[in-house]
Amino acid sequence: xxxxxxxxxxxxxxxxxxxxxxxxxxxxxxxxxxxxxxxxxxxxxxxxxxxxxxxxxxxxxxxxxxxxxxxxxxxxxxxxxxxxxxxxxxxxxxxxxxxxxxxxxxxxxxxxxxxxxxxxxxxxxxxxxxxxxxxxxxxxxxxxxxxxxxxxxxxxxxxxxxxxxxxxxxxxxxxxxxxxxxxxxxxxxxxxxxxxxxxxxxxxxxxxxxxxxxxxxxxxxxxxxxxxxxxxxxxxxxxxxxxxxxxxxxxxxxxxxxxxxxxxxxxxxxxxxxxxxxxxxxxxxxxxxxxxxxxxxxxxxxxxxxxxxxxxxxxxxxxxxxxxxxxxxxxxxxxxxxxxxxxxxxxxxxxxxxxxxxxxxxxxxxxxxxxxxxxxxxxxxxxxxxxxxxxxxxxxxxxxxxxxxxxxxxxxxxxxxxxxxxxxxxx
Numbered sequence: 001x002x003x004x005x006x007x008x009x010x011x012x013x014x015x016x017x018x019x020x021x022x023x024x025x026x027x028x029x030x031x032x033x034x035x036x037x038x039x040x041x042x043x044x045x046x047x048x049x050x051x052x053x054x055x056x057x058x059x060x061x062x063x064x065x066x067x068x069x070x071x072x073x074x075x076x077x078x079x080x081x082x083x084x085x086x087x088x089x090x091x092x093x094x095x096x097x098x099x100x101x102x103x104x105x106x107x108x109x110x111x112x113x114x115x116x117x118x119x120x121x122x123x124x125x126x127x128x129x130x131x132x133x134x135x136x137x138x139x140x141x142x143x144x145x146x147x148x149x150x151x152x153x154x155x156x157x158x159x160x161x162x163x164x165x166x167x168x169x170x171x172x173x174x175x176x177x178x179x180x181x182x183x184x185x186x187x188x189x190x191x192x193x194x195x196x197x198x199x200x201x202x203x204x205x206x207x208x209x210x211x212x213x214x215x216x217x218x219x220x221x222x223x224x225x226x227x228x229x230x231x232x233x234x235x236x237x238x239x240x241x242x243x244x245x246x247x248x249x250x251x252x253x254x255x256x257x258x259x260x261x262x263x264x265x266x267x268x269x270x271x272x273x274x275x276x277x278x279x280x281x282x283x284x285x286x287x288x289x290x291x292x293x294x295x296x297x298x299x300x301x302x303x304x305x306x307x308x309x310x311x312x313x314x315x316x317x318x319x320x321x322x323x324x325x326x327x328x329x330x331x332x333x334x335x336x337x338x339x340x341x342x343x344x345x346x347x348x349x350x351x352x353x354x355x356x357x358x359x360x361x362x363x364x365x366x367x368x369x370x371x372x373x374x375x376x377x378x379x380x381x382x383x384x385x386x387x388x389x390x391x392x393x394x395x396x397x398x399x400x401x402x403x404x405x406x407x408x409x410x411x412x413x414x415x416x417x418x419x420x421x422x423x424x425x426x427x
Contacts, residue, residue: 011201011202011205012169012173012175012176012201012202012204012205013169013197013198013201013202013205015173015174015175016168016169016172016173016201017061017064018058018061018065019065019068020065020068021038021041021065023168024058024061024062024065025157025161025164025165025168025197026057026058026155026157026158026161026165026197027057027058027154027155029155030152030154036152037062037152041065041066041069044069044070046066046069046070046128047128047149047150048122048127048128048129048130048131048148048149048150049066049128049129049130049131049149049150049151049152050107050130050131050132050133050137050141050146050149050150050151050152051063051130051131051132051133051152051154052133052134052135052136052137052151052152052153052154053134053153053154053155053156054134054154054156054195054196055134055196055198055199056157056193056195056196056197056198056199056200057154057155057156057157057195057196057197058154058197059105059132059154060103060105060132062130062154063101063103063130063132064103066101066130067101067103070101070128072099072100072101072128073093073097073100073101074100074101074102074103075090075093075100075101075102075103076103076105077090077102077103077104077105078104078105078106079104079105079106079107079108079109079110079114080105080106080109082104083114084113084114084117087102087104087114087117087118088117090102090127091121091126091127094121094126094127095126099125099126099127099128100126100127100128101127101128101129101130102118102127102128102129102130103130103131103132104118104129104130104131104132105132106132106133106134107131107132107133107140107141108133108134108135108137108140108141112142115141115142115145116142116144116145118145119144119145119148122145122148122149123148129149131149137151156194156195156196157195157196157197158195159186159190161197162190162193162195162197162200163186163190165197165200165201166183166200166201166204167183169201170204176208179208179216179217180216180217181208181216181217181219182216182217182218182219183219184218184219184220185219185220185221185224187221188221188222188224188225188228189203189204189207189219189221189224192224192228203224203228204219206227206228207219207223207224207227207228210223210227245264245267245268246264246268246277246278246281248260248264249261249264249265249268249278249281249324250281250285252264252328253282253285253289253324253327253328254285254289254332256328256329256330256332257328258324258325258328258329261324261325261327261328262321262324262325265278265317265320265321265324269313269317269320275308275312275313275316275317275320276305276308276309278308278320279301279304279305279308279320279323280305282301282304282305282320282323282324282327283298283301283302283304283305285301285327286298286300286301286302286327287336287337288334288336288337289327289332289333289334289337290327290330290331290332290333291333291334291335291336291337291405292333292335292336292409292410292413293330293331293332293333293335293405293407293409293410294330294331294409295409297326297327297330300323300326300327301323301327304319304320304322304323307319308320331407331408331409332405332407333404333405333407333409333410334405335402335403335404335405335410336402338401338403339401339402339403340401342401343401346396346399346401350395350396353393353394353395353396354393354394355393356390356391356392356393356394357370357371357372357373357374357375358371358373358374358375358376358377358389358390359373359376359391360372360373361373376389377389386420388420388424397424398424398425400425400426404417404427414427
């Protein structure tokens with residue numbers, strides 16, 4: 001087996017890291033000939049920057065190239081390991097030698113006070129900051145720092161960019177460039193890389209090391225699957241992708257697409273998401289998006305939630321799938337959701353309006369003397385268990401919050417209300 005030309009050899013991905021913009025593949029929206037970041041680099045008018053994108057799409061590489069283009073001393077810190085003390089050392093060094101570029105990887109790992117330590121030096125130009133993050137900077141980077149930096153979004157690499165990256169890397173690498181290598185099939189290799197260029201290069205290195213040195217390297221889908229076994233999907237349960245996938249799952253059910261719903265359910269389960277989290281979200285959806293159009297949806301979702309707590313994985317996947325498909329195929333209504341939000345908005349606006357006297361509780365003699373509960377009509381004493389009386393505070397007389405949806409169940413409710421409240425609420 002060959003493991004490279006020496007035991008201390010740099011990883012393949014580091015050996016072939018691009019040294020100039022022309023060697024970067026992908027990110028054409030930023031680095032094309034007339035794209036914004038390309039123009040900024042060419043003009044050497046670099047502001048402080050936040051690079052936001054998934055792993056392995058070129059954030060660190062771009063920072064290095066920008067440092068080279070500007071001819072500045074470049075300091076690399078990782079927010080996982082470094083703190084305010086290390087940042088202040090860089091700032092002090094910049095005061096001695098002139099402006100420097102500070103690349104801060106995983107900037108979202110810095111808390112507010114740590115990020116605040118950068119503000120003064122960024123503001124007065126002592127340092128050019130390039131922060132890299134996989135998390136949405138709107139949530140993870142202080143507003144004060146964001147206002148002083150330009151955010152550039154780097155996209156996941158597409159199949160063509162990944163192919164170009166690997167073929168170019170093999171060609172220019174001293175070690176692999178001298179080997180007989182054929183990539184016969186790309187599908188599995190690209191799927192396992194997950195749009196991550198660095199991961200693709202590392203996977204290739206692992207795969208290539210399965211061959212005897214004297215043999216040609218031929219990569220097929222079968223070999224990739226045999227060696228790599230199981231792909232770990234990008235799904236940070238504490239990060240943005242977690243919210244993206246659950247959002248797509250809920251919206252697919254709301255949009256009555258069971259196929260998409262089951263796909264996103266599989267994404268979450270494959271990545272190890274808790275079954276109770278998924279079931280809890282479906283429980284909310286059953287009321288918010290289906291409601292009284294199909295009351296059984298809430299019952300099924302509730303039973304699903306209780307069941308997965310007892311059953312556990314892997315069998316929970318079946319219960320979750322059944323519930324997701326049922327909810328997706330159910331008739332929809334958000335009438336109850338809209339009604340409570342409208343009522344809450346009214347309460348926020350008008351405050352504690354007086355409850356009509358006839359509806360008030362009268363447990364004491366004084367309250368009775370003040371007419372609490374007087375003239376209240378007990379509905380069950382009247383025909384059809386109904387009698388017309390006022391329940392709203394006086395200033396809200398006739399205000400309607402609930403508007404039945406256009407579905408059989410809620411149209412039945414509308415007909416019920418129409419026979420009782422047509423003149424008051426206009427049903």
